[in-house]
Amino acid sequence: MMRWMMERMAASDGIDVPIYLGSGHDQDPQDPGEDMAEDLCNNAIEGLKQLLSERSDLGAVAAVKIKQLTADLEAATSVERIKTGFTHFKTEKYEKNPSLFEDLAKEQHPKVISSISICKISILSSLLKSWIKFYMQFMVFACSDSRVCPSHILDFQPGEAFVVRNIANMVPSYDKMRYSGVGAAIEYAVLHLKVDTILVMGHSCCGGIKALMSIPADGTTSSDFIEDWVKICSTAKSKVKEEFKDLDPTDQCTKCEMEAVNVSLGNILTYPFVKAAVMNRTLSLKGGYYNFVKATFDIWCLDHGVSPSVVV
Numbered sequence: 001m002m003r004w005m006m007e008r009m010a011a012s013d014g015i016d017v018p019i020y021l022g023s024g025h026d027q028d029p030q031d032p033g034e035d036m037a038e039d040l041c042n043n044a045i046e047g048l049k050q051l052l053s054e055r056s057d058l059g060a061v062a063a064v065k066i067k068q069l070t071a072d073l074e075a076a077t078s079v080e081r082i083k084t085g086f087t088h089f090k091t092e093k094y095e096k097n098p099s100l101f102e103d104l105a106k107e108q109h110p111k112v113i114s115s116i117s118i119c120k121i122s123i124l125s126s127l128l129k130s131w132i133k134f135y136m137q138f139m140v141f142a143c144s145d146s147r148v149c150p151s152h153i154l155d156f157q158p159g160e161a162f163v164v165r166n167i168a169n170m171v172p173s174y175d176k177m178r179y180s181g182v183g184a185a186i187e188y189a190v191l192h193l194k195v196d197t198i199l200v201m202g203h204s205c206c207g208g209i210k211a212l213m214s215i216p217a218d219g220t221t222s223s224d225f226i227e228d229w230v231k232i233c234s235t236a237k238s239k240v241k242e243e244f245k246d247l248d249p250t251d252q253c254t255k256c257e258m259e260a261v262n263v264s265l266g267n268i269l270t271y272p273f274v275k276a277a278v279m280n281r282t283l284s285l286k287g288g289y290y291n292f293v294k295a296t297f298d299i300w301c302l303d304h305g306v307s308p309s310v311v312v
């Protein structure tokens, strides 16, 4: 018997969105109720579609109703996924790290404590016993691609990384008239959070880089935003087309995924406060490349050039 009930949640725009709720917060994740509810709704919609196809006289009114039902089901599914995700976070992280979240509730400037093996820091070995704790904080540029969430890939905990995600993890050069959202994030991270590392993280099979590489030589575009955005790294594309002209398009994209990271690292240096922090050695810039096909992560530094990468 289905013990789930349908409840309506008023959305901010005044439209009722139906969501499925269990009998309480003690939901059994193994309980098939959620799937059953979804199956029943799907079956109902399929039945209505069938009826509509057989009874053309029901006309447009029924079609609209079916469309509404389908949209309601999709909304219910996405709300349920958000609830499930947050419940997991709350029970597995929030409630298991009360002191961390108590600190984070006071300010975002977290300075998360991390630990590294002292054997890697020989100069401090006489001063410290077995472990050293130090503070670090990252700003991370990552692609919006759902497969490359930096908190998952690099296991960042709440408070550890200030993240900007966009198409193809690009950083435009300093320009107060354009891309002010990116500029504001960098300014806040560097001047207020005082992050010590900015990591630009590229990844394999990046659709944004593919879009960049596919822009015709004459520069014409067919999208409202995407191509204009990815042109931020046009110099990476030019370099790859020049230096790797013999590679097939897929391999050229891979080269460009990495080279675009270098272009972004160079662009970050055009922000005066970034340049000053790098010169003062309070900030370092790092490039990263996550290959989710091979499960590898390359890391390299931008010093006065690009240093050799370390592959994890």
Ligand SMILES: [Zn+2]
Pocket (backbone or CB within 6 Å): 143, 144, 145, 167, 168, 169, 203, 205, 206, 207, 208, 209
């Ligand atoms: Zn991407």
